[in-house]
Amino acid sequence: MKHECANSNEKNDDNISALSVIASSILERTEKCSRLKYTKSQKDKSSVDFCNEGLLNSLRKVPQIFKKAREERRNYLLEPEAKTVCREYGIPVTKFEVAKNVDEAAKFSEEMGYPVVLKIVSPDVIHKFDVGGVILDLNSANEVKNAYKKILENIKKHKANTKIIGILVQEMAPQSTEVIVGATKDPQFGPALMFGLGGIFVEVLKDVTFRIAPITRQDAQEMVTEVKAYPILKGYRGQPSVDIDAIVDILLKTSKLVMDHLEIKELDLNPVMVYEKGAKTVDARIILE
Ligand code: ADP
Ligand code: MG
Numbered sequence: 001m002k003h004e005c006a007n008s009n010e011k012n013d014d015n016i017s018a019l020s021v022i023a024s025s026i027l028e029r030t031e032k033c034s035r036l037k038y039t040k041s042q043k044d045k046s047s048v049d050f051c052n053e054g055l056l057n058s059l060r061k062v063p064q065i066f067k068k069a070r071e072e073r074r075n076y077l078l079e080p081e082a083k084t085v086c087r088e089y090g091i092p093v094t095k096f097e098v099a100k101n102v103d104e105a106a107k108f109s110e111e112m113g114y115p116v117v118l119k120i121v122s123p124d125v126i127h128k129f130d131v132g133g134v135i136l137d138l139n140s141a142n143e144v145k146n147a148y149k150k151i152l153e154n155i156k157k158h159k160a161n162t163k164i165i166g167i168l169v170q171e172m173a174p175q176s177t178e179v180i181v182g183a184t185k186d187p188q189f190g191p192a193l194m195f196g197l198g199g200i201f202v203e204v205l206k207d208v209t210f211r212i213a214p215i216t217r218q219d220a221q222e223m224v225t226e227v228k229a230y231p232i233l234k235g236y237r238g239q240p241s242v243d244i245d246a247i248v249d250i251l252l253k254t255s256k257l258v259m260d261h262l263e264i265k266e267l268d269l270n271p272v273m274v275y276e277k278g279a280k281t282v283d284a285r286i287i288l289e
Helices: 009-032 053-057 061-071 079-088 102-112 141-158 217-226 230-234 244-260
Strands: 096-099 116-121 134-138 166-171 177-186 190-197 208-212 264-274 279-281 284-288
Touching (some): 102 141, 141 166, 177 244, 244 279
Antiparallel strands (some): 096 166, 177 190
């Protein structure tokens, strides 16, 4: 729903300043996330494993995930939990499994197909990349086993008594245009959604757009078209357009997710890779109140 307050200018000013508070809190969060670029070019595999509307009917897992986090006195969901929640709402995420030892990590990788990515799963680590908890582009069982050990080593070096749940094995999404979908809960307006392109567009240029949830399809379309970087999404110098409908779909499903679960304080899909056809969330973070 586009934010409108026609009755009173004063109220309107208040509302605009509240929106800018929402805006700066999301931006601050986004800036904390480390960025990483890799150059290996890969075939676009985005059309596989795209979730469908039917999944929206099976949301049984989601309340259990929130309950478990609360029972464990965590105020945020681990990446596999956040991705399960997203997947249950039909938001496309990378395939993933949580391995408990090197052999399991190698087995999951073989089953998933290379290249894969390994990541730390720990209630003590929120920004995984910063502590050497993410290793990309692994192409054999041997590389996976070495990366598994390397992550554990990095984590121990960073902080000796970090609690480790396991190592997340996930498909490596082909490099593409990265976008960010975020949500944050404002005490006055409730959940608000954010959209922007990844990297410098958000971190340096602050080129992002916001709407108070719930949003309509038209709101979501406007969010995508009103960022200054929109021409990059539309394709320039002969580049094809990315799948704008896939982004709109993710924004709508994220809106439903945060409206259904008002205990979500912050949500970050950062980044989402967008392709000519389809999109895929490679990292998801959900913070609870
Ligand atoms: P952090 O917790 O530090 O935000 P991420 O999970 O976002 O860690 O990983 C860091 C970066 O690695 C991402 O911004 C993205 O560029 C890349 N990345 C992570 N997972 C994948 C994946 N499955 N496929 C492709 N790239 C990935
Ligand atoms: Mg991230």
